[in-house]
Amino acid sequence: MDESDEAEPTLHFTVDAALLRELGERLVGRPHIxxxxxxxxxxxxDATQVDITLRGGVLSVTDNGHGMSLDDFRTRWMRVGxxxxxRQRHSPRLRRSLTxxxxxxxxxxxxxxxxxxxxxxxxxxxxxTDGERQPAVRAExxxxxxxxxxxxxxxxxxxxxxxxxxxxGDASHGTRVTLRQLTNEWNAxxxxxxxxxxxxxRPPYETLRDDFSLNLVTESAGVENAFTRKLDAIxxxxxxxxxxxxxxxxxxxxxxxxxxxxxxxxxDTDPEDGRENDPAFDRTSVDASxxxxxxxxxPTRHLLVEVQERDGQRDQFVMTVPHCEVETLTYDIRVFxxxxxxxxxxxxxxARGYLSKFGGVGLYDEGFRLPYYGVDSDWLRIEEDRSAxxxxxxxxxxxxxxxxxxxxxxxxxxxxxxxxxxxxxxxAARESDGLDAYPGLTVQLTRDRLxxxxxxxxxxxxxxxxxxLYAMQRAREILRRNAAxxxxxxxxxPVAAVRDVERVIQQSRDLIPPPVLKQLTNVVRTAATRxxxxxxxxxxxxxxxxxxxxxxSTSLAYEHEVSKQVQTIRDLSDTVRDIAVTVQDPHxxxxxxxxxxxxxxxxxxxxxxxVFAPLLTKENRENVKAYGARSTVRRVADQIASIxxxxxxxxxxxxxxxxxxxxxxxxxxxMLQNLLINAFNAVRDVKHPxxxxxxxxxxxRGWIRVSDNGVGVELGSAHKLWEPxxxxxxxxxxxxxxxxxxxxxxxxxxxxxxxELSLQVQFEAPPQGMKTAVRVRxxx
Numbered sequence: 174m175d176e177s178d179e180a181e182p183t184l185h186f187t188v189d190a191a192l193l194r195e196l197g198e199r200l201v202g203r204p205h206i207x208x209x210x211x212x213x214x215x216x217x218x219d220a221t222q223v224d225i226t227l228r229g230g231v232l233s234v235t236d237n238g239h240g241m242s243l244d245d246f247r248t249r250w251m252r253v254g255x256x257x258x259x260r261q262r263h264s265p266r267l268r269r270s271l272t273x274x275x276x277x278x279x280x281x282x283x284x285x286x287x288x289x290x291x292x293x294x295x296x297x298x299x300x301x302t303d304g305e306r307q308p309a310v311r312a313e314x315x316x317x318x319x320x321x322x323x324x325x326x327x328x329x330x331x332x333x334x335x336x337x338x339x340x341x342g343d344a345s346h347g348t349r350v351t352l353r354q355l356t357n358e359w360n361a362x363x364x365x366x367x368x369x370x371x372x373x374x375r376p377p378y379e380t381l382r383d384d385f386s387l388n389l390v391t392e393s394a395g396v397e398n399a400f401t402r403k404l405d406a407i408x409x410x411x412x413x414x415x416x417x418x419x420x421x422x423x424x425x426x427x428x429x430x431x432x433x434x435x436x437x438x439x440x441d442t443d444p445e446d447g448r449e450n451d452p453a454f455d456r457t458s459v460d461a462s463x464x465x466x467x468x469x470x471x472p473t474r475h476l477l478v479e480v481q482e483r484d485g486q487r488d489q490f491v492m493t494v495p496h497c498e499v500e501t502l503t504y505d506i507r508v509f510x511x512x513x514x515x516x517x518x519x520x521x522x523x524a525r526g527y528l529s530k531f532g533g534v535g536l537y538d539e540g541f542r543l544p545y546y547g548v549d550s551d552w553l554r555i556e557e558d559r560s561a562x563x564x565x566x567x568x569x570x571x572x573x574x575x576x577x578x579x580x581x582x583x584x585x586x587x588x589x590x591x592x593x594x595x596x597x598x599x600x601a602a603r604e605s606d607g608l609d610a611y612p613g614l615t616v617q618l619t620r621d622r623l624x625x626x627x628x629x630x631x632x633x634x635x636x637x638x639x640x641x642l643y644a645m646q647r648a649r650e651i652l653r654r655n656a657a658x659x660x661x662x663x664x665x666x667p668v669a670a671v672r673d674v675e676r677v678i679q680q681s682r683d684l685i686p687p688p689v690l691k692q693l694t695n696v697v698r699t700a701a702t703r704x705x706x707x708x709x710x711x712x713x714x715x716x717x718x719x720x721x722x723x724x725x726s727t728s729l730a731y732e733h734e735v736s737k738q739v740q741t742i743r744d745l746s747d748t749v750r751d752i753a754v755t756v757q758d759p760h761x762x763x764x765x766x767x768x769x770x771x772x773x774x775x776x777x778x779x780x781x782x783x784v785f786a787p788l789l790t791k792e793n794r795e796n797v798k799a800y801g802a803r804s805t806v807r808r809v810a811d812q813i814a815s816i817x818x819x820x821x822x823x824x825x826x827x828x829x830x831x832x833x834x835x836x837x838x839x840x841x842x843x844m845l846q847n848l849l850i851n852a853f854n855a856v857r858d859v860k861h862p863x864x865x866x867x868x869x870x871x872x873x874r875g876w877i878r879v880s881d882n883g884v885g886v887e888l889g890s891a892h893k894l895w896e897p898x899x900x901x902x903x904x905x906x907x908x909x910x911x912x913x914x915x916x917x918x919x920x921x922x923x924x925x926x927x928x929e930l931s932l933q934v935q936f937e938a939p940p941q942g943m944k945t946a947v948r949v950r951x952x953x
Contacts, residue, residue, distance in 0.1 A: 217271045240293045288352070438633055500614075525586070552633065855883025
């Protein structure tokens with residue numbers, strides 16, 4: 174028998190070409206992330222300039238890097254999952270730490286287009302730009318045909334070797350990736366959003382920038398530059414700042430306060446705790462607990478942290494990190510207190526809008542942002558501790574702690590942080606120490622988040638401890654300012670003061686004539702009784718205010734979340750319209766109708782959101798002034814118009830020059846909203862509803878009056894309606910569920926604010942043709 178007949182039969186793996194789409198399009202969720210993969214490739218190729226061009230429905234990314242030869246294209250670009258970057262570690266000329274290692278990022282372009290053209294000219298010596306060039310290569314990939322070809326190894330990519338190619342900055346070497354048959358129609362808003370996302374790929378602080386520029390070239394000239402200038406200006410108006418760097422091994426710490434950090438954030442030591450607020454958590458990515466002998470091989474390192482107020486001193490601290498598994502770390506976190514007028518001509522609302530989208534503490538690996546760390550993630554558990562109203566830091570030692578200091582944690586939407594790591598350096602360091610089998614900071618296969626392991630948890634602790642130190646310094650500064658303002662002398666409640674007077678009278682009774690003594694005693698006891706009643710009422714109001722404040726905070730948090738969701742709906746409606754123009758009847762009409770309904774819903778929600786407008790800016794909440802009466806009433810009526818569509822609010826009876834007593838805008842807005850909502854509910858079943866606000870003033874007094882032609886009230890018992898939970902109207906469940914009345918708290922809130930502002934508010938006989946009237950009076 175022949176030896177070949179005796180050999181065991183064998184089989185070979187084959188790979189379905191559909192894997193191209195699985196590894197590319199489905200690993201990337203958003204267009205700007207797919208584009209980032211091409212930009213990272215240019216960075217790894219030692220490019221100093223990248224031009225992103227969008228013209229006539231064709232998107233191209235061109236760099237001036239060292240380029241690819243035909244052999245490079247065949248053995249690297251055409252090989253899925255190549256580990257060349259893992260072996261190489263650094264770029265040849267600029268010695269940049271390479272950003273990729275999985276070999277699949279280039280496939281992400283399928284999310285953007287169905288056709289890709291690669292053009293490249295390589296340097297013979299990638300370490301120098303002055304030497305000889307290799308012949309050019311031009312290849313064209315039709316992704317739909319490739320995916321449908323069956324076996325991956327049978328996919329054919331035709332190529333040519335043209336002459337005269339020019340790349341970014343008129344360079345004769347580099348790479349151009351041209352994307353045709355784009356999967357989306359790029360309208361102006363989508364492109365502006367893309368420009369903003371491109372801006373956020375790299376750290377914005379000059380001290381962290383490399384020699385690497387991104388240029389956006391489109392028909393919409395100046396989109397990115399205008400945005401960049403605005404963001405740079407906003408990021409320069411910080412109020413507080415935390416900077417830190419991990420000192421080299423063996424470098425002694427400075428002579429500053431030192432603290433030892435735990436291995437992980439408190440109550441987060443179980444690697445399978447399933448924390449829902451950690452965007453990086455993935456049970457499949459959690460490393461098993463390392464052997465103790467491996468942990469002991471890591472040295473103790475020190476993190477030098479500097480905390481600074483804009484106009485205050487800089488305080489330095491040293492954090493000791495036992496068995497530190499992080500090789501390199503720096504961070505720069507800026508805190509913003511956006512209120513009142515800002516420098517550089519920056520509008521407060523505009524700055525808040527940018528920070529609400531691009532703020533938070535971002536993670537930048539090798540100089541590029543990992544997209545799932547930032548304002549919408551709580552990877553440092555800042556918002557969790559803020560919502561729980563935690564007062565004590567579990568990372569800061571007692572000698573640096575401040576009473577209730579953690580209450581001054583800034584929100585993710587009031588900070589912009591750049592945390593810089595280098596997973597390539599992390600891997601290289603472990604390999605040199607013989608620890609490469611025990612991974613450290615490592616990007617997951619999807620290249621958008623870190624593996625949750627011991628090194629990652631140490632990173633969390635080091636960054637969050639810096640934020641906690643800032644909160645403590647902020648608390649210390651506020652205590653100092655309050656102490657400077659606090660008046661000296663005795664203090665106490667009115668009841669205690671009256672009781673002190675009563676005690677002195679009784680001690681001096683032998684010196685006071687009996688008739689006078691009796692009269693004084695009666696007067697003081699009456700005053701004490703009234704003071705006790707007022708204190709009791711104040712405590713009840715305080716308890717109610719606490720509940721209302723909690724509900725208000727929850728409502729504002731909900732409103733912020735809704736603001737993000739409604740923008741998503743708006744973007745979806747644009748997408749539906751774009752799809753509608755590409756399909757055949759009868760579906761076009763149906764899709765356009767859906768888009769119109771989505772837009773209508775968007776506008777309706779935007780109208781309802783106006784109710785929250787007075788509370789959304791700190792300037793509104795704290796700025797006390799005498800607002801114009803007619804304009805304020807009209808503005809409040811417009812804000813809540815969506816609650817009672819079709820009910821006119823007449824304000825012509827308010828004199829044009831009349832002003833309200835000085836107060837914050839939310840105070841007047843809350844009073845007027847509740848009075849108008851009361852009136853809206855009263856006229857709900859009236860065929861021709863009327864709500865009217867009039868007013869008058871003279872040299873000493875002023876007033877405004879809200880009246881309606883609704884169901885009316887009994888004036889004899891109307892005073893009871895100012896009490897909490899006192900209600901007369903029965904409203905439909907859907908009205909009560911929407912929080913638009915029926916709880917019996919609206920008039921109580923009006924009375925509380927009126928008392929605080931020394932205003933008189935009461936029901937009175939309505940003017941002719943009306944059924945109810947509430948008048949607010951004040952002395953000038």
